[in-house]
Amino acid sequence: MKRTIPQAICLMIGIVMVVQFFVPHPISLQFNSMILKWVIVLTAFAMVLAIGNLIMHHTAKIEKKREGWYYSLVTLISMVVMAIIGLCLGVESESLFQKIYLNILAPLGSTMFALLAYYMASAAYRAFKARSLEATLLLIAAFVVMIGFMPFGQYLHPKFPAFAEWVMQVPNMASKRGILFGIAFGSIATALKIILGIERSWLGGKE
Amino acid sequence: MRWFELISRIDRRIIYLLLTIFVILPFFIPLKISQNIMYQTKKLFDFIEDIQPNDKAVIISIDYTPQTQPECHPMALALLKHCFRRHIPVLGVSFDPQGPGLAVEAFAMVANEINREATNHQDSIIYGEDYVYLGWKSGRIAAIIQMGESIKDVFPRDYFRNLIDSFPLTQRIRNYKDVAIAIIVAGAAYSDEWVMYAQPRYGIRVGAGVTAVMAPEYYPYLQVGQFSGMLSGMKGAAEYEKLIFDHGYTKVPGKAGTGMDSQSMVHLLIIVFILLGNIGYFFTRRKR
Numbered sequence: 001m002k003r004t005i006p007q008a009i010c011l012m013i014g015i016v017m018v019v020q021f022f023v024p025h026p027i028s029l030q031f032n033s034m035i036l037k038w039v040i041v042l043t044a045f046a047m048v049l050a051i052g053n054l055i056m057h058h059t060a061k062i063e064k065k066r067e068g069w070y071y072s073l074v075t076l077i078s079m080v081v082m083a084i085i086g087l088c089l090g091v092e093s094e095s096l097f098q099k100i101y102l103n104i105l106a107p108l109g110s111t112m113f114a115l116l117a118y119y120m121a122s123a124a125y126r127a128f129k130a131r132s133l134e135a136t137l138l139l140i141a142a143f144v145v146m147i148g149f150m151p152f153g154q155y156l157h158p159k160f161p162a163f164a165e166w167v168m169q170v171p172n173m174a175s176k177r178g179i180l181f182g183i184a185f186g187s188i189a190t191a192l193k194i195i196l197g198i199e200r201s202w203l204g205g206k207e
Numbered sequence: 208m209r210w211f212e213l214i215s216r217i218d219r220r221i222i223y224l225l226l227t228i229f230v231i232l233p234f235f236i237p238l239k240i241s242q243n244i245m246y247q248t249k250k251l252f253d254f255i256e257d258i259q260p261n262d263k264a265v266i267i268s269i270d271y272t273p274q275t276q277p278e279c280h281p282m283a284l285a286l287l288k289h290c291f292r293r294h295i296p297v298l299g300v301s302f303d304p305q306g307p308g309l310a311v312e313a314f315a316m317v318a319n320e321i322n323r324e325a326t327n328h329q330d331s332i333i334y335g336e337d338y339v340y341l342g343w344k345s346g347r348i349a350a351i352i353q354m355g356e357s358i359k360d361v362f363p364r365d366y367f368r369n370l371i372d373s374f375p376l377t378q379r380i381r382n383y384k385d386v387a388i389a390i391i392v393a394g395a396a397y398s399d400e401w402v403m404y405a406q407p408r409y410g411i412r413v414g415a416g417v418t419a420v421m422a423p424e425y426y427p428y429l430q431v432g433q434f435s436g437m438l439s440g441m442k443g444a445a446e447y448e449k450l451i452f453d454h455g456y457t458k459v460p461g462k463a464g465t466g467m468d469s470q471s472m473v474h475l476l477i478i479v480f481i482l483l484g485n486i487g488y489f490f491t492r493r494k495r
Contacts, residue, residue: 036349043346093315101308109273125480151240173426
């Protein structure tokens with residue numbers, strides 16, 4: 001029963017929503033609107049679960065004094081403090097919430113991401129070698145696109161940026177389109193398998 | 208140690224040091240290299256140029272995070288400047304939970320900049336009349352589709368908890384029929400849903416501002432016209448800044464131009480290192 005009822009709901013809603021897309025009748029549109037509102041509300045509940053999970057995970061870590069428990073404490077304190085500040089003092093552009101976000105969270109996030117540049121430069125130097133024909137082609141393509149998209153590219157040759165653009169618009173686009181078709185067919189197949197109950201892993205657990 | 212062994216074993220600390228210098232240097236000594244404008248940037252600019260002032264709105268979905276802020280934030284600022292200077296109403300939304308903080312800053316920054324120069328009410332940018340920021344909403348696909356029927360159903364209140372019916376702008380802009388284009392400035396694949404769900408059903412035009420690594424994914428959308436223009440990475444932002452500067456919509460050059468100097472220098476450095484690595488590898492292999 002635990003699996004049959006969710007599968008029946010999935011089958012029914014799945015088929016109804018597919019049919020609904022092609023029926024522009026007011027009742028059909030109203031039904032679609034109602035389902036979409038439900039989805040928005042249900043997704044918001046997922047956030048509640050996520051917050052609950054975060055609190056449980058970090059509380060357990062602090063209680064058992066596991067390695068790095070003080071980071072968990074910082075996480076929990078930050079979450080509670082930001083929530084209180086946001087709810088009590090507002091989120092306007094001059095608010096304390098906004099000041100903390102822009103002056104603490106944003107620089108921290110940017111710094112973490114900026115570190116990638118160092119690793120990428122070092123990794124490119126060590127690993128990006130013309131070891132085979134494929135690797136050489138990749139290397140040439142990367143050079144063309146990098147130089148062509150740089151403002152310097154136009155000074156090397158006036159047609160260099162246009163050539164880089166051609167690489168993006170023809171060989172790149174051909175491969176991307178192939179991948180997109182693959183993804184689209186795969187998505188349709190997976191959706192059908194879920195609606196028809198062939199794919200059941202989304203239910204989780206055991207029978 | 209021979210010369211080719213030397214160039215294939217450069218210490219990573221030297222790479223890091225040079226990278227730091229190459230990033231910082233252009234901030235003090237701007238290179239001022241002129242940008243060649245890519246067609247997708249021009250296409251988006253022209254699209255906004257063709258929108259009638261005080262008529263249909265532009266939705267700007269701010270879906271980037273502090274991690275992708277250096278690339279995406281200048282795009283949002285340049286787009287807002289362009290729309291506000293042309294008196295095109297703007298509705299801001301976010302479907303990334305980290306988006307609102309940066310969105311509020313972007314709207315406030317551009318509105319304040321324009322209002323400092325404004326001499327009368329008509330030149331000013333007023334919240335509720337010229338723009339409204341609706342905030343973040345969960346269930347992004349459902350929200351994007353439902354906004355096509357009624358924006359108010361999805362966002363009964365704006366980000367600052369005001370009823371959207373209390374604003375003249377949102378009384379007038381009710382769904383996608385009143386929207387000229389939705390431009391998604393994002394550091395992840397947020398624009399896909401607009402193309403997949405909102406465009407086929409409601410016919411809304413979609414534009415995008417994406418990070419440079421994401422741009423190759425979206426060329427097929429651009430070619431078939433599902434995107435009415437795209438800004439790709441910091442280069443796209445710098446190009447858009449140049450376009451609005453050249454057309455007199457702003458007197459201050461944007462930050463992406465300076466960022467492009469740093470990025471170009473770093474790209475050059477990386478190319479030199481890759482070449483050195485390959486020369487070293489080639490000679491080492493030949494010796495063996």
